[in-house]
Amino acid sequence: MTGKAATQELEALDVGGTGAGTEWPWAPGGPDGSAVPQRVYVTGIFLALASILMFFTALTSAYLVRQGISTDWVPIELPAILWANTAVLLGSSATIERARRLLAEGRLEGFRRWWGFTTLLGLLFLVGQVLVWNELRAAGVYVATNPSSSFFYVLTAAHGVHLLGGVVALLYLGRWDESREHRAGRTTAAAATTVYWHFLGVIWVGVFLLLNLRG
Amino acid sequence: MAEAHAVAHEAPKGFIRKYIFSLDHKVIGIQYILLALAAVFVGMFLSLLMRLHLVWPNAKLPFFDVMTPEQYLALMTMHGTIMVFFVLTTAPQSGFGNYFLPIQIGAADMAFPTLNMLSFWFTFVSFAVMMAAFFVVGGAPISGWTAYPPLSAVGEIAGPGLGWGQSLWVISIAIFCGASLMGALNFITTTLDLRTKGMSLMRMPLTCWAWFVTAILALLGFAVLLAAGILLLLDRHAGTSFFVPGGLVITEKLIPHKGGSPLLWQHLFWFFGHPEVYIAILPGMGITSHILSTFARKPIFGYRAMVYAIFAIALLGLSVWGHHMFTSGMSPYSAFAFSLLTMSIGVPSAIKTFNWIGTLWGGQIRFTTPMLFAIGFVSLFVSGGLSGIFLAQPAVDLPLHDTYFVVGHFHLIMGVAAIFGMFGATYYWFSKMFGRQMSEFLGKLHFWPTFIGVYCIFMPMHFIGLAGHERRYPDTTAVQYLAALQPVHLFMTIAAIVTIAAQFIFVFNFFWSLWRGKKAEVNPWEATTLEWTVPSPPPHDNFAGRYPAVYRGPYEYGVPGAAKDFTPQHVPDGAGGAGSH
Numbered sequence: 001m002t003g004k005a006a007t008q009e010l011e012a013l014d015v016g017g018t019g020a021g022t023e024w025p026w027a028p029g030g031p032d033g034s035a036v037p038q039r040v041y042v043t044g045i046f047l048a049l050a051s052i053l054m055f056f057t058a059l060t061s062a063y064l065v066r067q068g069i070s071t072d073w074v075p076i077e078l079p080a081i082l083w084a085n086t087a088v089l090l091g092s093s094a095t096i097e098r099a100r101r102l103l104a105e106g107r108l109e110g111f112r113r114w115w116g117f118t119t120l121l122g123l124l125f126l127v128g129q130v131l132v133w134n135e136l137r138a139a140g141v142y143v144a145t146n147p148s149s150s151f152f153y154v155l156t157a158a159h160g161v162h163l164l165g166g167v168v169a170l171l172y173l174g175r176w177d178e179s180r181e182h183r184a185g186r187t188t189a190a191a192a193t194t195v196y197w198h199f200l201g202v203i204w205v206g207v208f209l210l211l212n213l214r215g
Numbered sequence: 216m217a218e219a220h221a222v223a224h225e226a227p228k229g230f231i232r233k234y235i236f237s238l239d240h241k242v243i244g245i246q247y248i249l250l251a252l253a254a255v256f257v258g259m260f261l262s263l264l265m266r267l268h269l270v271w272p273n274a275k276l277p278f279f280d281v282m283t284p285e286q287y288l289a290l291m292t293m294h295g296t297i298m299v300f301f302v303l304t305t306a307p308q309s310g311f312g313n314y315f316l317p318i319q320i321g322a323a324d325m326a327f328p329t330l331n332m333l334s335f336w337f338t339f340v341s342f343a344v345m346m347a348a349f350f351v352v353g354g355a356p357i358s359g360w361t362a363y364p365p366l367s368a369v370g371e372i373a374g375p376g377l378g379w380g381q382s383l384w385v386i387s388i389a390i391f392c393g394a395s396l397m398g399a400l401n402f403i404t405t406t407l408d409l410r411t412k413g414m415s416l417m418r419m420p421l422t423c424w425a426w427f428v429t430a431i432l433a434l435l436g437f438a439v440l441l442a443a444g445i446l447l448l449l450d451r452h453a454g455t456s457f458f459v460p461g462g463l464v465i466t467e468k469l470i471p472h473k474g475g476s477p478l479l480w481q482h483l484f485w486f487f488g489h490p491e492v493y494i495a496i497l498p499g500m501g502i503t504s505h506i507l508s509t510f511a512r513k514p515i516f517g518y519r520a521m522v523y524a525i526f527a528i529a530l531l532g533l534s535v536w537g538h539h540m541f542t543s544g545m546s547p548y549s550a551f552a553f554s555l556l557t558m559s560i561g562v563p564s565a566i567k568t569f570n571w572i573g574t575l576w577g578g579q580i581r582f583t584t585p586m587l588f589a590i591g592f593v594s595l596f597v598s599g600g601l602s603g604i605f606l607a608q609p610a611v612d613l614p615l616h617d618t619y620f621v622v623g624h625f626h627l628i629m630g631v632a633a634i635f636g637m638f639g640a641t642y643y644w645f646s647k648m649f650g651r652q653m654s655e656f657l658g659k660l661h662f663w664p665t666f667i668g669v670y671c672i673f674m675p676m677h678f679i680g681l682a683g684h685e686r687r688y689p690d691t692t693a694v695q696y697l698a699a700l701q702p703v704h705l706f707m708t709i710a711a712i713v714t715i716a717a718q719f720i721f722v723f724n725f726f727w728s729l730w731r732g733k734k735a736e737v738n739p740w741e742a743t744t745l746e747w748t749v750p751s752p753p754p755h756d757n758f759a760g761r762y763p764a765v766y767r768g769p770y771e772y773g774v775p776g777a778a779k780d781f782t783p784q785h786v787p788d789g790a791g792g793a794g795s796h
Contacts, residue, residue, distance in 0.1 A: 040326040043404045051396050051438045058442035058483055065479050066457060072474040144454035147474060154449065 038188040045192040049199050052162060056203055059158065060210060063151045067214060074146045075215040079135045085128035086208055092121035093201045096170075100194045103187055112174065115190075118197070119170040122163060129160050148215065155207045163200050169193045226755035236336075238328035239755060243335050244314030245648065248641075250339060251306035254297050255634075257346075261294040263715055266708040270701075272690040285375050287689035288357035292376075293348070295360030296384065299491065300391055301342050303633050307498035308433070309338070309398050311640045312426040314648060316402060318746040319420050321411025321763050323756040326404040330397050337394030344387040351379035359687075361484055362388075364458035364477045365470070368450040372465050385448050392441035395433050402430035411745075413765035417522070418784065420744050420769040421515060424522050425501025428529045429494050435533065436490040443483035450475065478543055485536035492629050493532040496596075497525060499636020500567060503592045505769075506639050507571055509742045510586035511578030512780055514770040516570040524563035524570075531560045541609045542616045550609040557607035564600055568593065579773065579780075583740070584658030588639035591666050592632050598670075599628025602677060617687070620680025623673045631669045638665075638721070645725075646739055650751045651732030657724040661717055668714030675703050743783045744769050 067073050099114035133156070136142075136149070143153045173193060176186050227233045237243060267274065268282045279286055313331065317324055325331045348355045353375040358367040362384065371378030406427040410419070419427075446457040450472070458480045461473030508515040515521060537545060537553035571593050580586070602624040606612050615621060638661075646652045679700045684691070691697040691704070738747040745763055746753070763785040771782040 037408060040404050040408045043408050044327065044400055047400045047403050047434060051400070051434045054435050054438035055442050058439040058486070059446075062442070062446060062457065062479055062483060065482070066476060069476050070474045072461070143449065144456075147456060150449065150453075150455040150457065154445070158445075 038185070041188045041192045042195070045195050049196070052199070052203070056155075056158070056206070059151075059155060060206070063155070063210065064214065066147050066151070070147055072146070073148055076136070076141055076146065076148050076152055077139075078211060078215065079132045081128055081132050081135065082208065082211075085125050085132070086204065088121050088125045088128060089201050089204050092118050092125065093198050095121060096194050096197050100190050103190050111190075115170065115174050119167060119174060122167045122170060122197075126160060126163060126167065129156055132156070152211060155211070159200065159204055159207055162203070166193065166197050166200055169196070236332055238324070238332050240313050240317050240325045240328070240331060241648070241753065241757075243331050244310050244312070246335050247305055247310035247313060247338070250335075250342060251302050251310055251637075254301035254305070254342060258294050258297040258302060259715055259718070261290045261297070263711060265290050265294065266711045268689065269691070269704050270708045272692055282689070284689040285357055286354070288359075288374075288687065289355040289376050289380070291687060292357055292359050292384075293345075293355045296345065296388075298630065299360055299495070300388070301338075301345070303495035303629065304395065304433075304491070305338060306637050307502070307633060307640070308402075308426060308429050308494065309334070311422075311502070311637070311644065312402060312429075312498060313398075315644065315746055316405060316423055316426050317409070318749065318753060318757050319423050319744050320406065320409060320414050321745050321758070321765065322405060322409035323758065323762075325401050326409055327401050331401055334394045334397035334401065337390055337397065341387045341390035341394060344383050344390060348376070348380040348383040348387070351383065353378045353380050356381040356384045361488065362447070362480075363484075364447065364450065364475075364480050365460065365463055365472075368447060368459045368475075369463070369465060369470055369472070370451060372468060372470075382448070382451060385444050385451070389441055389444045389448070392437040392444065395437040396441075399430040399433035399437070402426055403434065406430075411762055411765060414784075417519070418765055418768050420501075421504040421518070421521055421525075422498070422501040424525055425497045425499075425504075428525045429497045432490040432494050432497075432529055432532065436487040436494070439483055440487035443480060443487070446483075447480065478540070481540050481543060482536070485539045486533075488539065489536045490529070490532050492625075493529055495629050495633045496636075497529070499592055499633045499639075500525065500596075502636045502640045502643070503571065503589045504567075504574075505744075506585045506589035506643055507574045507593075508770040508772060509643075509740055510581045510583055510589075511575050512581070512772045513574055513578040514768075514772055514774070516573030516576075517566070518768065518770065520566055521570055524566045527563035528560060528567075531556055531563070535560065538607055538612070541612045547609070554607055554609055558604060561600070561604055564596075568597060568600075583642070584653070584655055584662060585639045585643035587659065587662045587666075588635045588642060591662065592635040592639060594666075595627050595632040595635060595669070598674075599624060599626075599632055603628065614683075615680060617685055618680035619676040619684045619686055622686050623676030623680060626673045626676070627669070631673065638662075641725070643740070644746070645728065646732075646735030647746055647751045647753070649729055649732075650735055651728050651730075652735045652739060653724050653728040653732060657720055657727075661720040661724065664717035665714060668710050668717060671710035672707050672714060675707050679703050738783075741779075741781050743771055743781050745784055748783060748785055 095114050096118040099111050099118060102108075102110040102114060133153070136152075141149045143150055169189075170193065173186065173189055176189075227237065227239070233239075234242060237246075264276055264279070264282070265287060267276060268287055273281060275281055282290075313325070316322075353371055356362070356367065356376040357374050358377065358381060362381070366373055366377065367381055367385075369377070370381075406419075406423060410416075446455075449455045450457050450459055454471070456472040456475040458477055459470065459472035459475040460477065461475075463470040463472065504515055504521060535553055535557045537549060538557045541550050541553075575590075602620065606615060606621065606624060642653055642658050680686075682700060684697055684700055688694070688697075692701060735751045737749070737751060740747070745765070748763060749757055749759075764787075765784045766787045767782060767784055769784055771777070771784075773780050774782060
């Protein structure tokens with residue numbers, strides 16, 4: 001049925017009262033131009049975080065249980081690059097926060113610069129993680145070598161995949177066009193990406209603590 | 216603003232955008248329902264083959280010749296998997312929820328239409344991958360829908376279907392997890408953020424509450440199953456030892472894994488698996504409440520209590536996974552805690568049952584087909600739920616574990632009750648979805664043999680379970696102490712054949728009504744919620760740009776002093792409404 005025919009049919013209905021025909025209650029104008037309020041993107045990202053948190057909680061509890069029952073657990077020696085990677089990721093949280101604030105103030109030039117820094121730091125972190133894997137591989141530590149190495153690869157890879165998603169979002173928003181109607185959408189999308197990025201920093205700190213304290 | 220509206224209202228052009236890769240929640244809902252309909256027939260056919268084999272173990276069956284024990288186990292595994300994931304999880308939540316959640320809360324669509332489309336197509340791919348397991352070397356896996364390691368983790372050395380078949384199974388489930396997570400995120404966001412003016416949370420229909428809470432369970436549960444699935448896949452293909460213990464010898468070969476814990480899988484699996492039971496049944500509860508109130512012409516008894524009970528069931532449901540593992544050697548103290556929590560689910564469940572009966576009490580009941588299925592749901596929920604209290608006690612569960620008692624229990628409550636919810640929903644909403652009404656006569660003709668038939672299939676299972684009949688035995692004719700139970704098997708198989716035959720009445724009614732059914736009015740049931748204010752079927756953006764405001768709760772039937780025996784939600788006070796109350 002076409003929209004027009006449907007409207008006519010609605011008008012023909014005896015729906016009664018003033019309820020029908022009231023204004024659309026939301027502020028329209030999402031990043032994709034759809035008529036949904038900006039807050040859905042914030043709600044959505046927080047729900048995604050809840051789910052990702054459950055995912056990492058499941059892996060962590062498996063880690064603790066598997067370690068607790070095992071007689072074969074041999075801790076791996078964590079490569080020193082991990083400390084540098086941790087510093088890079090925490091630093092990127094600071095730069096993305098600065099970028100978000102600059103955007104909120106309407107300072108596009110500064111936003112672009114700090115957003116770009118964040119993207120570079122994110123990529124640097126991923127490169128660093130690959131270096132870590134290479135170092136372990138060179139030392140003969142593979143995914144099946146020991147449960148400790150299995151969990152090391154699973155946790156770092158799972159975090160890396162999520163972070164890669166974040167980098168894609170950073171690249172996408174960094175190339176956002178300047179047109180006026182999309183400005184509100186970009187602010188929201190940048191805020192959602194920032195929340196996600198901070199969260200991945202927190203997850204990384206958790207993973208890193210687990211690997212260091214219960215290795 | 217006008218521009219944004221134009222974008223929102225524009226209907227897609229072309230067959231592909233309109234019906235295949237559609238962003239419209241209504242089309243996606245129907246896609247999910249059709250997928251589930253296809254899946255349910257596959258699952259039902261597998262169960263028929265199993266029932267035939269149990270009674271005539273030497274008979275030649277289609278596709279099988281004479282069935283081997285391993286083939287029986289493959290059928291069992293695939294029956295459970297298909298039914299749980301692609302029917303019980305797919306139709307009530309993703310199917311009907313997708314179609315009606317936005318309309319019932321007064322929204323134009325889901326919050327993230329593209330994500331919605333992706334979640335359907337992920338589900339579709341997941342189903343295709345699962346079906347592919349039938350056609351690879353070794354066939355479908357034989358480790359059950361719970362895929363317990365080490366059986367599921369060590370590969371084909373442990374049996375046919377445990378090579379490629381099991382790998383496809385795990386991959387399919389992982390894809391399904393992704394699809395469900397996207398869907399859950401969408402449902403929750405839509406419910407929280409896209410309610411129309413006046414649609415406060417406590418004015419939402421109970422269907423919306425059920426879909427909302429189900430989505431929360433899915434968001435938390437499927438993330439854990441995904442993690443477990445990844446670990447299982449690594450055990451199978453990367454040589455890790457998360458779940459496979461050391462020193463395992465299979466057909467005189469030492470398995471190289473060491474130190475893993477099969478119990479770890481069970482914990483992770485059931486942390487998802489028990490909430491999954493509620494993912495299957497909560498939407499049915501919502502639909503039942505909705506239908507009972509509509510056709511009893513009475514407000515739902517204890518609306519707030521119903522909402523709190525849904526939350527209580529969900530919350531408790533997240534903390535009782537250990538009751539699936541009483542026989543795993545867990546500490547009696549843990550078993551006691553899991554037992555106590557499990558039995559306490561009886562409290563909110565009893566609240567719901569009491570309120571359903573309270574809703575019926577003194578009502579002007581209209582025995583339509585959806586009403587019959589809703590009442591059937593209550594009956595099955597009570598019958599299936601009571602045996603759950605038996606099984607919740609470790610001392611009773613120890614002898615009954617892995618017997619037909621458990622099979623009877625979960626089929627009644629999780630399988631058949633949930634399916635009655637879907638049937639109720641189909642008969643109730645068909646006219647809104649397709650613009651034509653299903654035949655009431657054929658509906659009732661479908662209901663009675665189905666209702667009596669499912670009891671005839673699943674009640675005797677409780678008794679043979681009490682008599683010590685284990686589940687998953689492909690052939691019991693040669694087992695002396697089970698020989699006396701063989702006539703019961705025959706009875707259940709005949710009941711299954713009759714019940715399955717009755718489902719073709721439904722299929723005929725469904726497709727016949729699509730083209731030949733009576734043209735539906737906007738509000739044929741004289742119901743109050745927002746879906747009954749829009750044309751059948753609703754236009755692309757549901758409300759054609761004129762969004763409703765909501766002035767009252769969802770179940771104002773038979774309110775004293777009102778002009779009619781129902782007052783729709785969008786009618787303000789003093790405009791044919793109930794006035795003060």
